[in-house]
Amino acid sequence: MTPEGIWLVFIFALGACVGSFLNVVIYRLPRDKSLIAPPSSCPKCGHSIAFYDNIPLLSWLFLQGKCRHCKARISVRYFIIELITALLFGGLYVAYFVFPIRQLGLEGKGALQQFLSGGWIVFIAQAFLLAGLLAASAIDLELWIIPLSLCWACTVIGVISSGASGYVIGAEIVQGNRLFPMASASVGMIATGGVLGLIVSMILLSLGWIKHSYDWEEDPIVEEEKDTESMYDPEEEPDCNHRAESLKEIIFLGPVFLGGLLAWLLYQNITSLRENWINFSQIPLISGLLGSAWGYFVGCGMVWMTRIFGTLAFGKEAMGLGDVHLMGAAGAVLGPFLVVLAFFVAPFFGLGWAGFQMLSRKTRQIPYGPFLSLGIVTVMILHDRLWVYFSSLYIK
Numbered sequence: 181m182t183p184e185g186i187w188l189v190f191i192f193a194l195g196a197c198v199g200s201f202l203n204v205v206i207y208r209l210p211r212d213k214s215l216i217a218p219p220s221s222c223p224k225c226g227h228s229i230a231f232y233d234n235i236p237l238l239s240w241l242f243l244q245g246k247c248r249h250c251k252a253r254i255s256v257r258y259f260i261i262e263l264i265t266a267l268l269f270g271g272l273y274v275a276y277f278v279f280p281i282r283q284l285g286l287e288g289k290g291a292l293q294q295f296l297s298g299g300w301i302v303f304i305a306q307a308f309l310l311a312g313l314l315a316a317s318a319i320d321l322e323l324w325i326i327p328l329s330l331c332w333a334c335t336v337i338g339v340i341s342s343g344a345s346g347y348v349i350g351a352e353i354v355q356g357n358r359l360f361p362m363a364s365a366s367v368g369m370i371a372t373g374g375v376l377g378l379i380v381s382m383i384l385l386s387l388g389w390i391k392h393s394y395d396w397e398e399d400p401i402v403e404e405e406k407d408t409e410s411m412y413d414p415e416e417e418p419d420c421n422h423r424a425e426s427l428k429e430i431i432f433l434g435p436v437f438l439g440g441l442l443a444w445l446l447y448q449n450i451t452s453l454r455e456n457w458i459n460f461s462q463i464p465l466i467s468g469l470l471g472s473a474w475g476y477f478v479g480c481g482m483v484w485m486t487r488i489f490g491t492l493a494f495g496k497e498a499m500g501l502g503d504v505h506l507m508g509a510a511g512a513v514l515g516p517f518l519v520v521l522a523f524f525v526a527p528f529f530g531l532g533w534a535g536f537q538m539l540s541r542k543t544r545q546i547p548y549g550p551f552l553s554l555g556i557v558t559v560m561i562l563h564d565r566l567w568v569y570f571s572s573l574y575i576k
Contacts, residue, residue, distance in 0.1 A: 184291050188273060195269025196236035198311055199262035206261065206318045209327050224252035236262045261318065268310045268557075272303065275561055283564055285357040286349065298349035302359050305341035306560060309334050309513045313553040316506055320549035326502025331509045335476055338512030342472035346464025354468075358567065361471035361515030365454075368461040368470035369447040370440045374477050377439025381432050393428040394420070394497070426491040433484065436477075472512045479511025479519040480504050483552075503549055510556045518559045521566060526555030 181189075208215055220229045227249045233239050240259040247254060275281040277291035277299060284302060286294040295303065312334040316326045342360040355362050363371055384390045447454050461467060483504045490498025511519035529551040537544070559566060 184278070187292050187295070188270060188278070191273045192266045192270040193236075195266035195307075196262045198269070198307075199265030199314075200234070200236040200258075202265060202311060202315045202318075203258050203261050205315050205330070206322075209315075209330065210319050210323050210325060222247045222250060222252060225250035237266070257318075261314065265311060265314060268314065269307055272307055272310065272561075276303065281561060281564070283357060284359060285353045298353075301341055301345055301348045305337055305360070305513050308337045309510065309560075310557065312509065313506070313556060316502070317550040317553045320502065320547045324500075324547050326500065326506055326549050328502065328505050331502065331505035334509035335505075335512045338475070338509065338514075339469060339472040341513070342468035343465050344468070346468055351464040351467070354464075358515065358517070358563070360468060361475040361512075362464075362467040363461065363471035363474050365458040365461045366444070366447060367474050368467065369443045369457060371470045371474040371477065373439035373441070373443025374436050375439075375473055376443075377435040377437065380435040380439070384435070385432065390431050391428050393425040393432075422491050422495055422497050425497070426488045429484070429488055440477075471515065475511035475513070475515045475519060476508045477511070478516035479523075480508035482520065482523050483507045499548060503552060506549060506552055507556075514556070514560060517567070518563060519556070521559045522552065522555040524555075525558055526551045529554045 204215055204220065207213075218228075220234060221227060222229065225247060227247070230248075233243060233248055237259065240254060240256075240262075243254070245254050245256060245259070246252065273291070273295075276284060277294050280291075284294060284299055286299050287297045288294045312330055316330055319330075320326050342362070345354045345360040346362070349359065351362070354360050381390070385392065447457065461470065483499060483506075487497075487499040487501075487504060507519055507523065510522060514522075526548070530548070533546070533551070
């Protein structure tokens with residue numbers, strides 16, 4: 181086997197191992213359990229799972245989906261998550277380095293050479309995002325929630341990767357091939373104002389001067405419910421004035437919007453500030469950090485505005501805050517162009533699901549997070565073709 185083939189097998193195996201960890205995340209994170217301790221154990225007999233019974237993919241097949249000690253059934257979901265993650269990691273590597281469907285503009289003729297010459301930072305950031313999308317979708321399908329901490333983790337990876345990419349790969353290559361979001365001087369100024377406004381909003385929120393929306397005490401997810409298909413009924417919501425809750429969110433977003441607007445006005449009207457800012461903001465580290473922040477604001481902003489306007493119009497909560505931060509995380513990694521496209525691609529997956537239900541004559545309501553995730557993955561892989569298509573429309 182060639183070195184490239186060995187490396188692809190390694191990437192696949194790495195994805196399976198990450199998938200094994202995602203199974204822990206999917207079960208424990210929404211239940212406020214530690215992701216580290218205690219070690220994994222059988223939920224029926226309580227025996228700790230030995231390392232040789234915890235090998236991704238292989239152990240489930242070898243044990244035929246049963247506990248070694250009590251023979252209790254082990255859900256096939258564990259195997260499916262590991263397999264999907266392995267395929268996502270392997271597919272991402274093939275699409276970016278082997279064919280490649282996505283042109284990265286890196287040095288080296290072989291896939292492994294391009295990976296080692298800086299492509300690894302693109303792979304890590306986007307593979308982390310794929311893993312986060314998979315975990316968020318699985319949790320959303322089961323519990324109708326997306327843990328915000330999961331979205332924030334992906335956002336942090338996106339911000340760090342964008343800031344470092346100019347030094348790992350080179351700012352010209354990153355900008356020329358749109359590998360990470362990098363802000364222009366004007367966009368960077370708006371993003372800076374938005375970040376400062378967000379800090380103000382968070383301080384006001386912590387002081388209690390502005391209020392959390394939908395801030396009621398939720399019933400804990402109890403251990404006995406873990407085997408049910410879905411622990412949440414979207415029809416069973418606490419009575420509240422949804423429009424009033426939306427107003428709380430508008431107030432929270434006020435300083436963010438005003439901060440961005442004020443920063444833009446200062447940039448446009450103070451010549452000395454603009455000249456100094458242009459030199460500072462185009463440092464690769466600053467441009468990358470602010471580009472990722474701008475992508476985050478665009479991703480969050482689209483869904484949040486849809487949520488607010490939908491709630492005000494229909495008097496019922498439209499989309500969840502988890503969807504808001506999921507798209508923000510995607511924007512932080514991929515930038516505003518792709519996250520906007522993903523937002524408009526996602527409804528087609530929803531229509532496809534609706535058509536499937538009509539043909540199968542089965543009705544099951546599912547949350548919107550998985551459709552958003554599918555939209556994000558689609559535009560991520562088809563980036564080059566989408567960019568060429570929309571660029572041609574713009575040129576015309």
